[in-house]
Amino acid sequence: MKQRIPLTISFIAGIFIILTFYFPNSPLGDIEQHTLVWFAIVVGISMVVGVESLVRINVVKIMKQKQGWAYSLALILALLLSLVTGIMGQVKYGSPFHLQSPFMYVYTHMIVPLQSTMFAILSFFIASAAYRAFRVRNLAATMLLLSAVLVMLGRVPVGEKIWSQFPVISEWIMNVPQVGAKRGIMIGSFLGAAATSIRIILGIERSYIS
Amino acid sequence: MKRLLCLIACALLFAASTAYAAEDALKPPEETAAAPPAQIDDAEAVTATAPDAEAKTEGQENKSWFSVERLPSLVVIAVLTALILFNIQRARGGAPIFIRKIAGLEAVDDAVGRSTEMGKPVLYIPGIGDMSTLATLASLSILRRVADKVAEYQTDIIVPCADPIVHPTAEETVKMAYVESGRPDMFDENSVFYLTYDQFGYAAGVDGIMMREKPGAIFLQGWFAAESLVMAETGNSVGAIQIAGTDQTSQLPFLVAACDYTLIGEELYAAASYLSRDPVQLGTLKSQDVLKVFFAGSVILGVILATPAALFEGSVAETAYNFFKMLFTGAAG
Amino acid sequence: MTQDTQKTFLEKLNNIDRRIIFLVIFIVVSVPMLLKLTSPVQISPEVQKAYDYIESIPAGGAVMFSVDYDATSMPEIQPMILCLLSHCFQKDVKVLLTGMLAIGMPLGTQALESTAAEYGKKYGVDYVNMGYRPGAQAVIVAMGREIRDIFAVDYQGTPMDALPMMKDIHNYGDLAAVAVMAHGATPEYWIQFAQARYGAKLIVGTTAVGAPDYYNYLQAEQLVGLLGGMRGAAEYETLIDKPGLGLLAMSPQSWVHLAIIALIILGNVTYLLTKKKLGAS
Numbered sequence: 001m002k003q004r005i006p007l008t009i010s011f012i013a014g015i016f017i018i019l020t021f022y023f024p025n026s027p028l029g030d031i032e033q034h035t036l037v038w039f040a041i042v043v044g045i046s047m048v049v050g051v052e053s054l055v056r057i058n059v060v061k062i063m064k065q066k067q068g069w070a071y072s073l074a075l076i077l078a079l080l081l082s083l084v085t086g087i088m089g090q091v092k093y094g095s096p097f098h099l100q101s102p103f104m105y106v107y108t109h110m111i112v113p114l115q116s117t118m119f120a121i122l123s124f125f126i127a128s129a130a131y132r133a134f135r136v137r138n139l140a141a142t143m144l145l146l147s148a149v150l151v152m153l154g155r156v157p158v159g160e161k162i163w164s165q166f167p168v169i170s171e172w173i174m175n176v177p178q179v180g181a182k183r184g185i186m187i188g189s190f191l192g193a194a195a196t197s198i199r200i201i202l203g204i205e206r207s208y209i210s
Numbered sequence: 211m212k213r214l215l216c217l218i219a220c221a222l223l224f225a226a227s228t229a230y231a232a233e234d235a236l237k238p239p240e241e242t243a244a245a246p247p248a249q250i251d252d253a254e255a256v257t258a259t260a261p262d263a264e265a266k267t268e269g270q271e272n273k274s275w276f277s278v279e280r281l282p283s284l285v286v287i288a289v290l291t292a293l294i295l296f297n298i299q300r301a302r303g304g305a306p307i308f309i310r311k312i313a314g315l316e317a318v319d320d321a322v323g324r325s326t327e328m329g330k331p332v333l334y335i336p337g338i339g340d341m342s343t344l345a346t347l348a349s350l351s352i353l354r355r356v357a358d359k360v361a362e363y364q365t366d367i368i369v370p371c372a373d374p375i376v377h378p379t380a381e382e383t384v385k386m387a388y389v390e391s392g393r394p395d396m397f398d399e400n401s402v403f404y405l406t407y408d409q410f411g412y413a414a415g416v417d418g419i420m421m422r423e424k425p426g427a428i429f430l431q432g433w434f435a436a437e438s439l440v441m442a443e444t445g446n447s448v449g450a451i452q453i454a455g456t457d458q459t460s461q462l463p464f465l466v467a468a469c470d471y472t473l474i475g476e477e478l479y480a481a482a483s484y485l486s487r488d489p490v491q492l493g494t495l496k497s498q499d500v501l502k503v504f505f506a507g508s509v510i511l512g513v514i515l516a517t518p519a520a521l522f523e524g525s526v527a528e529t530a531y532n533f534f535k536m537l538f539t540g541a542a543g
Numbered sequence: 544m545t546q547d548t549q550k551t552f553l554e555k556l557n558n559i560d561r562r563i564i565f566l567v568i569f570i571v572v573s574v575p576m577l578l579k580l581t582s583p584v585q586i587s588p589e590v591q592k593a594y595d596y597i598e599s600i601p602a603g604g605a606v607m608f609s610v611d612y613d614a615t616s617m618p619e620i621q622p623m624i625l626c627l628l629s630h631c632f633q634k635d636v637k638v639l640l641t642g643m644l645a646i647g648m649p650l651g652t653q654a655l656e657s658t659a660a661e662y663g664k665k666y667g668v669d670y671v672n673m674g675y676r677p678g679a680q681a682v683i684v685a686m687g688r689e690i691r692d693i694f695a696v697d698y699q700g701t702p703m704d705a706l707p708m709m710k711d712i713h714n715y716g717d718l719a720a721v722a723v724m725a726h727g728a729t730p731e732y733w734i735q736f737a738q739a740r741y742g743a744k745l746i747v748g749t750t751a752v753g754a755p756d757y758y759n760y761l762q763a764e765q766l767v768g769l770l771g772g773m774r775g776a777a778e779y780e781t782l783i784d785k786p787g788l789g790l791l792a793m794s795p796q797s798w799v800h801l802a803i804i805a806l807i808i809l810g811n812v813t814y815l816l817t818k819k820k821l822g823a824s
Contacts, residue, residue: 036681040681051404095699119618129467197344433728
């Protein structure tokens with residue numbers, strides 16, 4: 001029974017959504033529109049579930065003074081700061097995202113620099129991974145290395161200055177071999193995704209409900 | 211089983227016949243083909259639509275109850291469903307199903323075993339996709355198999371989640387693995403937790419876990435974007451054995467560079483079937499292969515037809531190509 | 544002894560400390576940036592297509608912008624949204640702003656408000672900020688039939704019907720284009736649901752890492768234009784003749800690419816020498 005109810009819901013919802021794709025107008029289309037709004041609401045509410053987990057785990061860590069509890073405290077304080085400034089923005093300006101809202105101050109001066117820093121690390125990691133991975137081990141690795149170098153040169157102004165044909169070669173690599181290989185992987189992936197969907201709808205794949 | 215196949219076939223026939231019988235269902239080529247960009251001189255117009263607006267939106271111009279241009283995809287779905295059911299029936303009947311070796315999946319046992327020997331935890335990263343992302347569902351299926359091994363070997367597992375709905379599902383998945391292994395007491399409910407849905411916040415959190423816990427094995431399975439390399443490189447630096455898998459083609463080069471094994475595209479979807487060795491699951495893989503051969507053949511045939519069609523405009527070759535194209539797009543031209 | 548020392552040096556070079564690589568990257572990025580060096584760029588076909596498409600929209604047409612990125616990819620995508628918004632306002636094209644990523648919405652709001660102020664545009668008449676709703680796929684599909692079903696009010700709670708600009712805008716059929724500014728999966732959702740299902744015209748602006756994913760959609764004419772990374776922004780800035788952060792970033796990007804190529808060459812030389820020595824011994 002514990003499994004039968006979610007499996008039945010998956011089956012009915014899956015078949016219904018497939019049908020609305022082929023019969024898009026009234027009445028199925030109208031019902032679908034309502035279900036989409038419900039979906040958006042459910043996703044919004046699901047955030048609360050996540051926050052509950054986050055708060056529970058970190059509060060327990062602080063209470064028991066486990067290793068690294070100070071980070072948990074910083075997290076809870078940051079969560080409260082965002083919440084309080086967000087509510088203040090909503091009350092005073094009608095939206096936390098209003099440019100004068102205190103939440104926007106927190107956003108601009110704390111969230112933006114922290115997030116940008118994290119993404120910036122990527123360029124350092126790309127460089128170290130490239131140094132390690134791009135080696136002329138065999139023919140395939142050599143081709144990978146050459147195409148990477150050609151694309152890198154073709155995508156920046158200095159490459160154009162070195163040789164005007166670098167951008168042309170780079171464009172060709174991006175539009176022909178890259179797209180060809182990607183399409184092959186994509187067709188396989190989408191077939192796998194479609195088969196997984198069908199397995200879920202028919203109740204064959206049920207590991208997600210354990 | 212037979213009844214279900216008959217039902218699918220009947221639904222297909224019914225849909226096809228209704229669609230083609232419906233008045234003005236199939237638009238003539240000149241109506242569906244994109245018109246060249248044209249300027250609208252009426253500056254007073256409150257809104258003007260796309261410059262080459264040919265889009266017929268649902269519920270507006272196209273009021274026919276069945277969307278005929280979507281018929282090809284319905285045929286594909288029906289054929290795939292029928293093939294899956296047929297192959298499952300065959301597998302249940304004991305027909306042998308061959309599946310090639312996938313190195314990344316063969317290494318799962320070794321990776322968990324290595325962690326156990328080193329006394330280090332296993333870190334399972336289910337990606338940043340939500341529950342409607344199929345790669346996440348595939349990842350949860352793999353998590354179940356990994357958790358089975360973890361419970362069997364009595365090792366610790368850490369599962370940080372980036373989506374609030376993925377979190378309880380992952381928690382339940384790991385818990386069930388411990389329960390079914392007869393060790394429910396070993397399950398630590400704090401081992402599966404929600405971190406943040408923010409992409410790089412998640413990457414930072416996961417990196418922190420890697421540096422503090424120094425896991426022996428790291429699984430990066432699911433949907434990833436630019437944060438994949440940040441996590442994979444950190445995992446590499448702590449010396450963990452890393453098994454990655456994603457259907458995101460733009461992240462594959464990074465994962466290949468930084469991880470020991472990488473499941474590419476559909477291998478991720480095949481992983482659960484491969485690890486479980488359940489004939490029913492393996493039967494579905496066979497169906498994918500049949501359709502893949504069909505699509506590969508169609509691409510080759512398409513190229514053969516398109517080449518003379520491009521060379522000799524207005525010829526029989528062009529008509530043949532247009533007909534072939536219509537079979538796939540549901541619209542001529 | 545000498546051979547041993549050489550071998551050790553080669554081995555060290557072969558497995559160079561990643562912090563040295565990080566330092567090299569830091570220097571080659573920061574020096575040209577501090578010197579504010581700029582480099583002109585050639586226009587690629589995918590950016591030219593996006594420009595031509597916006598250029599062909601008549602005055603009074605409307606473009607929806609979807610902010611599907613956050614501060615992590617702000618350096619790459621913010622210059623794009625700024626120049627696309629400028630182009631739209633230059634052409635008197637109306638703008639709707641929404642987003643599939645809550646934490647990115649303030650960036651879109653900042654870009655929209657500053658550009659609108661620059662061109663003297665009025666809220667509700669020339670542009671509308673619809674705000675954020677959770678559940679990206681559902682939101683994109685639902686807007687194909689009626690925007691009001693999902694966005695009954697704008698980001699400050701004003702009913703959509705009270706905004707003059709929204710009078711004749713109900714779904715993708717009433718929009719000239721949707722500009723998806725994203726760093727994650729959402730362009731694929733837009734392609735699958737808004738383009739394939741409702742025929743929306745899409746322009747995608749994404750990170751350099753993500754851009755290769757969309758070339759096949761561009762070839763299949765499911766996109767009307769594509770801007771990839773800072774280079775895409777720099778090209779668009781060149782096209783609208785409004786130099787900004789994109790063009791400024793081209794010089795550091797040139798140098799960092801050269802540095803990575805140099806590192807790859809160094810890595811391969813040491814790799815081959817080590818291999819040769821191991822073969823000889």
